[in-house]
Amino acid sequence: MAAGPLVDEVARLLDGATIIVHDLDGRIGVWSGGCELLYGWKRDEAVGRNVDELLSTVYPERREAIVDAVRELGSWEGEVVHRDREGGEIWVASRWIALTGAGTESIAILQTNSDISSLKEAQADLASREAHLRSILDTVPEAMIVIDEEGTITSFSAAAERLFGFRSAEVAGKNVRVLMPSPDRERHDGYIRHYLMTGERRIIGYGRVVTGLKKDGTTFPMELAVGEALSQGRRVFTGFIRDLTSRHRMEEELRQSQKMEAIGQLTGGIAHDFNNLLTVISGNLEMIERRLDDPRLRILLKEAQDAADDGAKLTGQLLAFGRRQPLNPKPTDVGQLVTSFADLLRRTLGEAIELRTVVTGASHLALVDGSQLQNAILNLALNARDAMARGGRLTVEVSRTVLDRDYAEMYPGVRSGYFILVSVTDTGSGMTAEVKQRAFEPFYTTKGLGSGTGLGLSMVYGFVKQSGGHVQLYSEPGQGTSVRLFLPSSVTVHENAPVAPAARPDALPEGSETILVVEDDLRVRRVAVARLREGGYRVVEAGTGGEALELLRSVPEIRLLFTDVIMPGGIAGDELAREARRLRPDIKVLFTSGYAEPTVAGREFGDDESWLKKPYTARELAVRLRKLLDPA
Structure with a gap:
């Protein structure tokens, strides 16, 4: 290939660079010293050979398209993969320049290559680390939110999406105030400015219980821990959030249970002592009755005895509440x-x-x-x-x-x-x-x-x-x-009673479909989700009918809707099911309810609809799901 004296002179001056000159068919005419160092072939071994065959080139697009681009535009640049003499992979940033002779037809291509293998390895390592971090953030139960110095949300984890009801794209770039109710909403920017000016910490580095605001307008208690870091000279704040709704509800129920226990002991003791008094009163009234002859006094005595009997009935009820009534089980x-x-x-x-x-x-x-x-x-x-x-x-x-x-x-x-x-x-x-x-x-x-x-x-x-x-x-x-x-029950095991799921670890039918669980009680939802995931199912969850409809629109893989019948938020389970079938005519629906029957409050279900009465066992849920999902 006659590249010309000018090209030869340029190649001589830049011999330390990685320069290849070849014709349109890829036959090598110039092979610089930099190429010898990078690829391992000497000049006399490379000149005259086809560059793509020698280097096993992998192009990002068809080679013919690249040559056409050089002819039309005079140059092309991109990333290609080469192999050295030992077969090692080399990532190269390559630039092609058309060399023309006296005429207008391109007669050669000057190719300059830069080894970017280290950069590619670093990018791959970074991508792997980012993917690993993302998988952790997507599975960790605590929500994570990252904001900058202005309070703008820059990262919103999957757990945060589930907790607040927003998708990441909906809050990215917005001020974190959107997740706060008043008065914290109006004060938050002032808190950040005060910290940046004075360095006085109010919450950074400490756990604190605050109130969060969901997309549907409901508020909930949450534990917030905030960390601080520097990124490119600017402060970044990372908040880890734990939903305390379930814990507060359990604590309230425990307090209620303890209160009922205390009231029961108090009322039971009072009723017991008062019964003793009533016994004395009633006994004396009976003895007086035998000694009375005046009919008018007997009428008054009878009223007193009736009042004592009513008092005994009341104390009997108090003894029942205090668990001190005599039972004959x-x-x-x-x-x-x-x-x-x-x-x-x-x-x-x-x-x-x-x-x-x-x-x-x-x-x-x-x-x-x-x-x-x-x-x-x-x-x-x-x-x-x-x-x-x-x-x-x-x-x-x-x-x-x-x-x-x-x-x-x-x-x-x-x-x-x-x-x-x-x-x-x-x-x-x-x-x-x-x-x-x-x-x-x-x-x-x-x-x-x-x-x-x-x-x-x-x-x-x-x-x-x-x-x-x-x-x-x-x-x-x-x-x-x-x-x-x-x-x-007075019988340990009933005939046809549900079998304990712990009998065999593989006894429950399993599946891999995607199921949408809709339940406003966080504890009940957590148990249902855990059971389904143990059974191999992929689960998405919602606390209201509105959240469920958004998921039905955004997650096309959902095969079955598992929903409570009575829920807050204006959309009941049967209404949600009708809208779900409008969006997905082939979706399966399984209702659950704490009421004795699904027809409560006038909610009638069709013969083809299935429901589970709470409480249900893991086996009952697993069997019912397969009955709905498996083809008949």
């Missing part, structure tokens, strides 16, 4: 008891209220005082009647259930095992969160003056606790109420 078939008791309940409720009794399965033996259980169900029925002033439906359901370890760990004082479940569900006015919190306290009532003593639910609570059981209350304003009594 014996194996009792709760299903038969409820069935035989139904006629009395129906007369008590009146014609405006429909009574339904549902007994699932057979042999519902519980170790319980049958007469006290009847009193408890009657008290619940009377409360339900008062909540349905314009009529409605009361459902009493009896079934067998298992409380597994996951469920027991969510509630203080609850033990795992086999239980007989009695659910009393109404379609009445429901309760607010404040009323639910105090519903089992003695003398607490929402009824008018003279309309109730406030001892009905407290007696039920004390009776079940004294029997070794557990009480659960589900209620929402306008959505009815369900009181569930878990009574210890």
Whole structure:
């Protein structure tokens, strides 16, 4: 290849550089000393050979396209991969320049190469480190947010997305104030300026409990720890956030449980002592009655005795709440008891209220005082009647259930095992969160003056606790109420009872589909998500119907929607399911509810829809999922 004297002179002057001159077909005419050092071939070994065959060149695009670009534009530059004499890989930043002779046709290409292998290794190492860091940030349970000196969000982890409800792209570049309620929202920039000017720390380096603001406008308690670093001469602040909602709720429930225990001991002791007084009063009244002949005095005496009897009934209820009433527990078939008791309940409720009794399965033996259980169900029925002033439906359901370890760990004082479940569900006015919190306290009532003593639910609570059981209350304003009594079974293992999942580690059916879990109770959602992930499923989660709809739009892999029926935020489970099917006609839906039946509050489901009643075991969930997801 005749490159010309000028090219030869340039190559001589720049012999230490990595310069190759070749024709359009790749035949080498000039091979500099720099090429000998970089690639290992001597000049006489390289000249005359094809450059691509010699160096095993890997181009970022077709070589013909590169040659065309050199012809049209006079030059090209890009990154290519070469192999040296020993076969080692070399990343090269290559620049091609067209060399023309007297005419206009390109007769040669001057190629200058720079070894960037070290840079590529550094970039690959950096990318690997970034990927590793990202995987950690995506899986660590604590949310992480990075801001600059102006408070602008520069990084928002996956856990932060789940916690606050924002996607990273929605908050990137915005001030971190968007995640704060008032008054912190208005004060935050001042906090940063004060620190930058004075160096006085208020939160940096220390853990602190503050309030966060979610996308849907709800607030929640969180623990915030902030670290500081310098990046290119500017301060960067990294905040690690832990959601305290579940912890605060558990602490509140523990305080409530301790308060109920203390009130029970107090009221039980008072009732016991007061009963002794009533015994003396009633006994003396009886002895006086035998000595009285005046009919008018006998009338007054009879009123005093009736008042003493009423007092004895009240103290009996207080003793029940304080778990000091005498019980006579014996194996009792709760299903038969409820069935035989139904006629009395129906007369008590009146014609405006429909009574339904549902007994699932057979042999519902519980170790319980049958007469006290009847009193408890009657008290619940009377409360339900008062909540349905314009009529409605009361459902009493009896079934067998298992409380597994996951469920027991969510509630203080609850033990795992086999239980007989009695659910009393109404379609009445429901309760607010404040009323639910105090519903089992003695003398607490929402009824008018003279309309109730406030001892009905407290007696039920004390009776079940004294029997070794557990009480659960589900209620929402306008959505009815369900009181569930878990009574210890007198049979260790029932026929056809659910098998303990710990029997074999591989006993549960598994899957790999993506499931959207929608549950407003953080603890219940955490257990459901953990169970699904242990079963091999990929899980995305939401606390409200609104968050769930955003995920349905942004995560096309979702195969099944697992949602609670009653949720805050304006979108109930059945409404969410209808919208989900509109977006994804082939999506599967599994409902769950703490109510005794899915038709509570007028929410009717189709025959093809499936639901699980809380509490459900890991096995029940796993089997139901495969039934829905596997083709028939």
